[in-house]
Amino acid sequence: MRLLSLLLLALLVPAAGPAPAAGLPDGVTAGPSVEGIHEYRLDNGLKVLLFPDPSKATVTVNVTYRVGSRHEGYGETGMAHLLEHMLFKGTPDHPDIPGEMKKRGMSKNATTSLDRTNYFETFQADPAQLEWALRMEADRMVNSKVLAEDLASEMTVVRNELEAGENNPVRVLVQRLMSTAYLWHNYGNSTIGARSDVEGVEIARLRDFYRTWYRPDNAVLMVAGRFDADATLALVADSFGRIPRPAAAMPALPTREPVQDGERRVTVRRTGDVKVAALAYHIPAAAHADTAALAVLAQVLGDTPAGRLHKALVEGGKATGAGAAKFELHDPGLLLLYAQLPLEGDVDEVAALLVDQVEGLDGTPVTEAEVERAKTALLKGIERQLNDANQVGLAISNLVAAGDWRLYFLRRDRIEAVSAADVNRVAGAYLQASNRTAGVFHPTAEPRRAVIPEAPDLATLLDGYKGRPPVAAGEVFDASLGNIEARTTRSTLPFGAKLAVLPKDTRGDTVRGRISLHFGHEDTLMHTGAAPGFVGALMRRGTTELDREALADRLDQLKATVGISSSATGASVSLYTTREHLPEVMQLVADMLRRPAFDPDEFEQIRLQAITGVQSQVTEPGPVAGRALALHLDHYPEGHPRHVLTFDEQVAAYRAVTLDQVRQFHRDFYGADHAEFSFVGDFDPAALEAQLVSLFGDWKSPDGYERIPDPYRPSEVVDLRRVTPDKPNAVFLFRTDYPMTQDDPDYPAMEVATWIFGGGALKSRLGDRLRQQEGLSYGAGASHAAGILDDNAHFSGYAITAAGNVPRVGAAFREELERLLADGITAEELDDAVAGLLKARAKSRNEDANLVGSLEFQLYYGFTTERAAKYEQALRDLTVEQVNAAIRRHLDPERISTVVAGDFPDGAG
Incomplete structure (x- = not known):
């Protein structure tokens, strides 16, 4: 019956990514098509990407301009980001862009990075809404007011954003690290800009910057979701096609960062309650073939819990967290490795251990097993994006800025082909002491240099690239309240839990689930301390059959994501997977809930992370203000599950909690007889219900459950x-x-x-x-x-x-x-x-x-x-x-x- 329904659906719903069926509008030329995304180019140079997905009841319009902090001149740092703000100030024809978007229920934002600025809005699929969004984006491309009076107010807003970033130790350290790693290239400048440049920006220079870079031949428009391709392309041609291509060429950016000739070190001394160590290494531009192996290397080193940094530093008790980040950019970027540790930790020791782990791979090479695990995790993330047309639209912005949107798919293909030999080769080529930003210069008779190759010619690289067949689209689902009710089945399971299912065909056969467990009574939950919050964290870190690393590997193999949180009165589970893997994922979820490993080493890691997390808030204005207000409003006695603790009390509670207390709380309270199970997506409802009964039918909470009331109580005004x-x-x-x-x-x-x-x-x-x-x-x-x-x-x-x-x-x-x-x-x-x-x-x-x-x-x-x-x-x-x-x-x-x-x-x- 499922096969028959899919065949019938194929007769009614076009495949994902249909190209416009009618002839192309005047002034429009077709370009390459890859996996359901179709490229067109207007005579004025605007590149248009259409990604129709009829199963998505929303549409995302995303305009990417190839201008970011890399393009700013002397005295202009932060200008690209400031201009991003100014483009919400309106045009003569669209004087109140935020108000119009709010009235239409659009979620919107804009972001600025090193290579690009993008503007996007997501809204309910509707031709009228789409037309408004396209005409508005075309209008503000060239007609934004950029007025001095708006700059006066927005400059202080951006300065406030800059000041907020100055409160973050990690952000400040990364900014200093990048400014030290790059001697000449603008990647060394923070996108937010120098305070003096932001405060002193001249409206005339800002307008010149706008006119220089905001033009159709420097932009890529992407429309993704449910829309008519023919009508949309005609509308794009009518709205954007009116904009002339400027006669002046865009400025060339000839600066290339020279090969680094020795270790560099930066030290930041600021008020704070956590310590951070970080390393940065120059790597090739995003288009270079080595970036795939470097992505795998970053995963091997930086993953939690299987990554080498986590095992050496976090499991070794030296740090509370460690990871890796890779800047894939238009020009050569950086590989960043980092570790966070509590105030009493030895940051110099951790920095040295970071170097040992990163630059010692020749002695302990990356294995094929590590590479396969990393590739599985990376490819799962890409596949998940591909199952959501709107997410693909936003993800492609960075690759547009890197040179070409098709790099998104080529990068995936390259990751699939990466071997351990590739990873070890790039580690040896780039993770060298002389390419490291974190140290000092050392003369040597035979210096080694990490030569960063130039990016390949994109036209040659991508010539003829076709990708793969597009992901099969799901059904066109009407998300009206009436249809949701008609499609939803609710029931009470034999063991007392409640179930709601809404089966439907989804893009990529995906399914989402939620489980909520409820337990305890007000009197029995008194004085249970910090133990309840640790249960959920430990459930994610292994079962009696699978340790944390093996569990993470299995979830990656099943293309699944599982989140678990807990409190004194319940636990919540969210899951995402595909129809094929749902039964196995549910078995894993049941094991995580019912048979957690409660590993002592993982418990100590969680405890240290929790303490560090509280310590990091002690001097931060947001958490301090929020905690002060919560303490004032707290009406519950000490020991009550809703009682609010001071920062010091919370740290003391984390130090006092024991693993035995956590185990005991799980034994005394957890069960599924007062639970809700809900599922939406591609699955067999009957099979799922039977499995839930099998997995949870005999799991009852020893203490039962009674909701704790939370009535209004007046508080003193303060x-x-x-x-x-x-x-x-x-x-x-x-x-x-x-x-x-x-x-x-x-x-x-x-x-x-x-x-x-x-x-x-x-x-x-x-x-x-x-x-x-x-x-x-x-x-x-x-x-x-x-x-x-x-x-x-x-x-x-x-x-x-x-x-x-x-x-x-x-x-x-x-x-x-x-x-x-x-x-x-x-x-x-x-x-x-x-x-x-x-x-x-x-x-x-x-x-x-x-x-x-x-x-x-x-x-x-x-x-x-x-x-x-x-x-x-x-x-x-x-x-x-x-x-x-x-x-x-x-x-x-x-x-x-x-x-x-x-x-x-x-x-x-």
Whole structure:
């Protein structure tokens, strides 16, 4: 029957990636096609990539410009990133881009890197939405306003983002490492830019930069998801084809980094509570054949738990984490190796051990088994991307910047062909002391040099490359609430657990699952300490049959990803795999849940990582402010599972917990009789249900389960201030609590009001004031939450800003809140908010990861999609008067608590 259904589907649904059937529009030339992606070129030089996937109910439009920090001139560092911000300021025809996107329920962003800048938006598949997105992107390619008044506010926003990065020890170290590794090439400059350049940027130079690099012959447009290829290509030709190709050629960038002639060392001394050691080695550009072997080498060295660095440093008790990262760039990049260790660790010893592991491979060569394991993990990640057209669209941006989008597929092919000999060869060629950035210069009579080869000619390299047959598309699934309900089957399993299944044909035969376990009573969970949180972490690190490394290998072989988290009252499992492997993955999940190894060495690693994680937060403004607010709102007695601990108390609890306590908690509480199982995707429901009964039918929680209520309790209004020395970025939090459930008639009104007030850093009243108008904050927003069974709600939010600007941020927040209460919202704001919320909810339902979570949520509370439908209708029925009345009933400026944390100058804050 499954084969028959697939054959019938093939008659109704076009294969993934159909090329336009009609003749090409005027001015459009067809280029190569690889695995369902079809390239076209407009006469003005714009390259267009179409990746139709009818099984995806969303569309992603992504425009990549081949301009990043590599292209900046003297005094212009950070200009590419600053310009990225400015392109959200609008054009004469699109004056409010963030507002239009929010109204359409689009998720959007933009990123800037060393080689490129890209802009993307994802939205519910709809020809009108797609047309708006394409015409908007064409418009802002050449017509963005780039005004001095916008620069004045956005410069301070970017400076705030820069300051936030200065709070991160790892980020600062990597920036210093790269600036030392590169003597002349712009890859040594941080993309965020020098503070002086960001503060001193001239509007005329910014406009010149915009006109120089933002042009059709320097851009690649990709449309991925559910759309009509013929209509879309015609629309692209009509909207982008109007833009003329500039007469001036783009500037040449002749700088090439010379061969490194000796070890280099950099030391960063900053306030912090963790230590980091890192090494960097020059490697070839992304197009070079050696990058595949280097990707495998990075996986062999940096993987957790099978990587050599993890085994030597983390399992050896010297570090709490270790890994590798590879910068695959247009020009020769870097291989980065790193380790993080607690404050009391010996960073010089760890740095030396890093060198021994990385540069000692000639004595202990990489084995074929290590290579196969690494390739399996890398290829699993690529295959997972290929099963999601929208993710492919975004992933290809970096390869576009590296030279050509087809490198994405060629890189995969090359990884498949990598052997241990290849990996050991590139290790010997590039992981040399003279190519290392972390040391000092040593004269030697016979120096060795790591000569970095030039990238090959891309036209020759990719000439005739066809790739493979495209991944089979899934069905065209209607993610409306009614269809979801019609396709979903809910049942209670014989052992008491609840099950919801929504089978459907998916791209790549993928399936997602969620499992939620519930256990314990309020009195029996008292004084269980830190043990409950360690159970889930240890479940991911091996079973009685498979140690951590073998378990990770098996999951990679099964193309599966499994996540497990735990708390005092339950555990949650998320899984992703394919139809073929689901039975084996479920067996593994059952073993992880029921028969964890509880390995003593893994326990000590987790404990050390947990302690280091807390220590890393002690001087960070965000965690410090958040913890201060949580401590103030805590109404639970010491020992209660919901009681909030100070940082010191948390560290003490982690030091005190024992492995025996963790084992005992698992024995005393865990079981599946109070569980929810939900699955969405390509699977056999009957076979899955039978397997669940077999795997979990006899596993009952010894203590049973009773939900712990969390009712509203009034708290004193406070204005708290916490000092975090040497942290230029500060955090401002606000919150007020009140009794309300989601069944309250005011709940939809408060959701809409919060969306209008702070539902987006780029477009909301708070975002407009703090970011767009005054440039005080890189990020600011508000949220609203209410209980389902408990009458407990809160309105809260945040802003990040320079420490000296905290008083202005606090005043602006108060003014905007008072304006909301005094003037209320407008009819236009209500219409836009409701439209945006409904579109965002519809888009969310089209992602299987979200859909499977919704089914799990419904099972726990005994809901169907009828509840969601009633809520969405309540949104549609809202009036301005209802929203304004709800705001005034529940928000009182005198009941707002605030917390700020930062290094405040002159007592500010």
